[in-house]
Amino acid sequence: MSALSGIEFDLAIRTHVDILVPPAAVWHALGRLGDWKDSVVSTELISGRPGAEGEVIRVGQRPGTTIVYATMRTVRAAQEAWKVQTLQTEGESRVDGYVSYSLERIDGGGTRLRCEVLARCCLPAPPDTDAAELSRTANQSTLVKLDADHQHLKRLLEGKPE
Numbered sequence: 001m002s003a004l005s006g007i008e009f010d011l012a013i014r015t016h017v018d019i020l021v022p023p024a025a026v027w028h029a030l031g032r033l034g035d036w037k038d039s040v041v042s043t044e045l046i047s048g049r050p051g052a053e054g055e056v057i058r059v060g061q062r063p064g065t066t067i068v069y070a071t072m073r074t075v076r077a078a079q080e081a082w083k084v085q086t087l088q089t090e091g092e093s094r095v096d097g098y099v100s101y102s103l104e105r106i107d108g109g110g111t112r113l114r115c116e117v118l119a120r121c122c123l124p125a126p127p128d129t130d131a132a133e134l135s136r137t138a139n140q141s142t143l144v145k146l147d148a149d150h151q152h153l154k155r156l157l158e159g160k161p162e
Helices: 022-032 133-160
Strands: 006-018 040-047 056-059 068-078 082-089 094-106 110-125
Touching: 006 094, 006 133, 022 110, 022 133, 056 094, 110 133
Parallel strands: none
Antiparallel strands: 006 110, 040 056, 056 068, 068 082, 082 094, 094 110
16 A cells, blocks of 8 residues: 655636626525535535625535535625635545635626636645646546536526436
């Protein structure tokens, strides 16, 4: 059995989705992670008011066979328009960065939801792991998962079946 070392890389992804409901409905749904992110198994409000600046939540996600916990702190929020949160995971796989959501009213009364994730990651891996390939794979798989989550949110809010 070989020893694991940590491989560090940047996670930098950007995505958006148009949802045919007003920004107020999207804003409200963003705070209910477990409703639209299938991997979320728990959310706990640590402090602050939900969705407001200063809010701190602990989120448990099951990206595979184990649960990964992350603490998220809302550092900036403008109701129904913009939210920036810090993101810091617990455990030997570390992600430390920011998640930013912005909501823009679009024609027809809908909302363009934009999301950006910028983070520094350190994942355990065998010493012979190709760091560049791990970075590409992690960025691509995170983007695919985030897009799927946002499409799920869109279907839920628009009342369309899965």
